[in-house]
Amino acid sequence: MAAATTKDLAAAAGVSLATVDRVLNNRPNVSEKTKAKVKDAIEKTGFVRNLAAVNLLRNRPYRFRFILPANGDEYLSELLCEVEHTGKVLKNDMTEVETVQLDMADPIAVANYLSGLETSDLEGVAVMAPESPPVRDAIARLHERGLHVVQFLSGQEKLDDIDFVGVNNLAAGSTAAKIVGKFCGGRKGSIMVVAETMQAMDSIERRLGFDRTIARSFAGLRPLPSLETYGNAPRAEKIIANQLQHNADIIAVYVLSSEARLPIKVLQKMSNLKELVVVAHERTPFSEAALVSDEIDAIIAQNPGHAVRSALRILRARSEAREPIAAQENIRIEILLSENL
Amino acid sequence: MAAATTKDLAAAAGVSLATVDRVLNNRPNVSEKTKAKVKDAIEKTGFVRNLAAVNLLRNRPYRFRFILPANGDEYLSELLCEVEHTGKVLKNDMTEVETVQLDMADPIAVANYLSGLETSDLEGVAVMAPESPPVRDAIARLHERGLHVVQFLSGQEKLDDIDFVGVNNLAAGSTAAKIVGKFCGGRKGSIMVVAETMQAMDSIERRLGFDRTIARSFAGLRPLPSLETYGNAPRAEKIIANQLQHNADIIAVYVLSSEARLPIKVLQKMSNLKELVVVAHERTPFSEAALVSDEIDAIIAQNPGHAVRSALRILRARSEAREPIAAQENIRIEILLSENL
């Protein structure tokens, strides 16, 4: 038995196809009584729109855009790569995916860009931008204008009614702490915490989660004040050397930004990483290699491929007026060891 | 610019629609020269079949069937639940999903069941069955007959040309070992290893991976011989009590079958689980609660929802003669702590 069609529905409701169409697509001039008849028939026949037919009819592709930072770390490259790859695969599913990279240091420009987007060009966007009021407002306005928006892996504060793809950074920090704590195996000492910057919301949340779990479960460990590299190599060398010198009891390092390369490279020169417990975020070619060579003990990761596909699935679902499958879109905090790469 | 259609393709190749159709659908009576012209045109125009149209045309749903064990643990319930839920969601994507549960203790019956499946009823099946030659042969024959098959999370030996969904159990065992080892924090002692049975291929592989990693990285730890509960409570109590009694230095427990409930419940009575390092497999309501209450330290899991969706995506792709996205279908070995649930 094939699925019920609009024709079956019309027969079941005892009305014409035209009326069924009017009800299904919320057209005017239908009496309440007729509407009820059709809705009953929908229940009875278990009618569901044939998505294939709908998609065939709208012979315009769904167009989505990822709005990402202009410059960033290796993780960003992974993301770009995933977006491109997934976009290619979805080509034959009526989905076009583009990427735009903006200078996130200029929130006004970002907000302006967002405000300039038109529903006529685009069904939806996934925005990865650091927290800032103008951007937040622009996102809310986009949503009101009917352009679907996903807050993507970002340091944004979660907005009501707007889909979010990414992990809970508080939990991610906690997880890192648990690994660091357990891997230290009861030894006492200090933990170096390195970030690119502590301005970003995600860094702050991770640090918070980290400190909380260390305090609660690992009394012998003392997290040191965050070191901020600002992505600057000489600066990183200086502050890391300085902290190492003044804290002979450092037994672990937590790199909480997604760019682990700079701090790890600096530490390679100054200390024996294999004797330190090192936990970093995000899987990149560099961090993966460091994990295999035992210089990093664990990576806390959010899978960029999952994130990209999840954002696209959500945007697609919203565009088709479907509800996304919440369970599927929950990005996991992955713990990577050299064994489960 | 809308996507290229068969009409565009015909124009580009300088042939008729009929000929394009013959080439695209491998119909006979086309000269090599013409075939080449059309294929060139496919390259040039970037033609891709419009899936919506194809799916519209075949107005029969895709029918897939999960073949699962008749009786099993909590993880099986999770799987059943996921299959049902995903099936519901895919209803409006022309996909019908069923479940059949068979008594896996009778391999001949399973093989017979598989042999009886017809392409006219079904596009494909996902089979979760323990290793056995008759079943393996039946799967291979199904595949030859054009019925798509996925080896699903199973203790099956991986067959050539047949898709597999699930984790590498050797790596899963290794991962468990790394966690156990690190969480023991340099203490010396023995590790209890509990299984439901060591007959299953997955148990064997996990044990192998576990032993290998313990031997290589944790010299102070000694994994004890596997205890097999056979799902029998009195037996479990007896053998666990016996091993506890004869090995006072047990500091860790590794439960390598997907049913952690029985051994954990037994251990709750006989020892202080919070002082032992306990690692188990698979997330279930029970194991999750034990993780939160700190009676289990870590869970090595393969996400049942991912697995189900992955199997269905693969079956769907095969049915549409597409290649599945390999990267997406790789089921991760998840490490769950109470922090990243």
Added chain:
DNA sequence: CTTGCATTGAGGTAGGTACCTCAATTATAA
């Protein structure tokens, strides 16, 4: 009763592909 309006029905179109038939052309063999 008529005018006007709200409601319903009938019937058509488009969208891209698969599959079919029948005629027309070309190539190959006898």
Added chain:
DNA sequence: TTATAATTGAGGTACCTACCTCAATGCAAG
């Protein structure tokens, strides 16, 4: 050269929904 086979083209139908127009009904107020 003719007979036969292989190849190609032309044109149609179906799949299901969205959207359109035009006619026909029903009902109410004037």
